[in-house]
Amino acid sequence: MHRNDLIPIGTLSRRTGLAVSAIRYYEDRGLVTSIRTGGNQRRFLRSDIRRLSFVQIAQKLGLGLAEIERELAALPRGRTPNVMDWQKISRSLRKEIDSRIQLLTRTRNKLDECIGCGCLSLERCALYNKEDRASAAGPGPRYVLD
Amino acid sequence: MHRNDLIPIGTLSRRTGLAVSAIRYYEDRGLVTSIRTGGNQRRFLRSDIRRLSFVQIAQKLGLGLAEIERELAALPRGRTPNVMDWQKISRSLRKEIDSRIQLLTRTRNKLDECIGCGCLSLERCALYNKEDRASAAGPGPRYVLD
DNA sequence: GCTTGATCTCAAGCTAGCTTGAGGTTGCAT
């Protein structure tokens, strides 16, 4: 509503903790959009602070930028997201966390069995049969939660 | 128990599900070692099947190759690892899983609070508010991430 | 008006973790 609803990239950087270069990269990737001033400088909406915060949280959960973009697609276009919008998308994220916890728990249980028999690599080991590998595939190197 | 204990890279590939090129890469990285035949072909120990299986499991948990190498350092050198060795290293992996589950659970709880107040997009939300304890750590959604 | 810091574009570089391709050799079955 006021003029100061538009913030330059440096401010967005400070408010999100993201590097300016990262924000520009995200814009290229379509994760966030900006308008330009007469002098061709980017101006973002304040609500983009939250948008990029969401990106960071989702990333920590192991989602790739493409997946995050898909999640963000649930947010309205042309209107600043409201409480309901964020609730909806947050719940989606919660489901993601739940499934990851489940996967880890299953893996842990299987590892427990394998500690018992010391097998770890035997064909019959529950941890390592083909069937299981398919279902457990996904996270990859991005799945680093510090 | 003589020649049979040494396997070529293709066999190791089939037994682990890893690509031949990946195994060679791991050898370059020092995750596994081999001896050479007179014709310069690699020969691995049967126990390397288990070693590489461990690598894959650890990778799924989000560990980088460098970290995995550190874990593997716990295995004996010059002797084929026995059940006890693998039990020990498996337990180490189990701890890793536990801590990841804990982190996810904490994150989920915080996200729940935010769904409860519908705040993920509001300035006063504990997740994003710069003025509360989250801001002490600096900008960005640290409260959820840390 | 001047200076300084913030911003711009575009291209290239970087880490991780591999794969792919070219060109050549080995080893085992027939």
Added chain:
DNA sequence: ATGCAACCTCAAGCTAGCTTGAGATCAAGC
């Protein structure tokens, strides 16, 4: 002894997710 799959090395390429650098422009305080 021959054929061919499996093996070898080395270099380059690929995806993801950015960063860095060059060279230029913009915006704001004094």
